[in-house]
Amino acid sequence: MLVRKTFLSSAILLLSLSLVIVLSGCSSQGDAAASETKLKIKIADINTNPTFRVALEQGYFAKHGIDAELVDFGTPAEGVNSLFIKQVDVAFGADFPLLNAVAKGEYSIIASAGLATDESASEWKLFVRDDIQNPEDLKGKKLSFMRGTFLPYLWDEYLKEHHVSLDDVELIGQGAFDEAYIALKQGDLDAAWFVGSALIDKFVGLEGVHELTDMSQTTVRLGSGIVTSDEFLKNNPEGIENFLAAVDEAAVYAASHAEEVADLMYKEVKQPKEATLKDLPKNIWEVGFTQAAYDSLANQKKYMVDTGLIENDFDLNSKLNLEPLKIALPEKVTYQK
Structure with missing residues (x-):
């Protein structure tokens, strides 16, 4: 009787292990199918x-x-x-x-x-060199824009509001805001629009540059x-x-x-x-x-x-x-x- 019990116990154990392996395989296949x-x-x-x-x-x-x-x-x-x-x-x-x-x-x-919104528009800041104190001073200046963005439109609308034409300025296309920041800081540009607190905070205390306005003061939304x-x-x-x-x-x-x-x-x-x-x-x-x-x-x-x-x-x-x-x-x- 003891031998029979041992045999049955072993058989049940082997069957259980087989089921676990089979089920694990099914689960793995299911997980793989789900991931696929x-x-x-x-x-x-x-x-x-x-x-x-x-x-x-x-x-x-x-x-x-x-x-x-x-x-x-x-x-x-x-x-x-x-x-x-x-x-x-x-x-x-x-x-x-x-x-x-x-x-x-x-x-x-x-x-x-x-x-x-007006609030989100106010996040777009216009920074200019210190010799530019009003929009009319932008005539003859180099103005930055990010290629493929709405910034030429913003420049056009902003300048028209102040009786300045795009023909009166030189638009300089750039690929990223960091590039514009460096150019403005070095004096290679005269004005540029920026957005984002991390970038704008760089202008705090920057010599030779100041904020002139923000987009909420324009008609552009x-x-x-x-x-x-x-x-x-x-x-x-x-x-x-x-x-x-x-x-x-x-x-x-x-x-x-x-x-x-x-x-x-x-x-x-x-x-x-x-x-x-x-x-x-x-x-x-x-x-x-x-x-x-x-x-x-x-x-x-x-x-x-x-x-x-x-x-x-x-x-x-x-x-x-x-x-x-x-x-x-x-x-x-x-x-x-």
């Missing part, structure tokens, strides 16, 4: 934008089946331009680079990321949005839905967890915590699409067409693909074509 279903998305980003980093750090991308890779650029416009060579799959930026992208071919705006290629959208409609849902959750989280976001930005890009805490309340992402977002794009497009920045006019509605957004965040899409 994740959609790889390369996302254009900049060092001062916390939203995508929060989505990555807090697991919102993973939660929605997105394997996200952030690719950093000097400006959002550079990120948008990288779509053309398929360096990234999705990018964000102001109305200007978004419209520039969709005007060039098969690209679609898939969401708005918010509109510039711009929206921002998210763009992707029609090909990527066609191949991954559900993935884009999930991407937008993840970004929305990250935006909501960032707005209510400023200290954590400041810690994250310091850890990731060494941005001073106080700079993030200053910027965050004034630059809140709002994923969705409203009539105001459409109007902002339409007004900017008109300027770009009228000035020849966009050579061939196009139907703006044909460049809005909001179906994934409507599925992901139906309550946040109030614009009707």
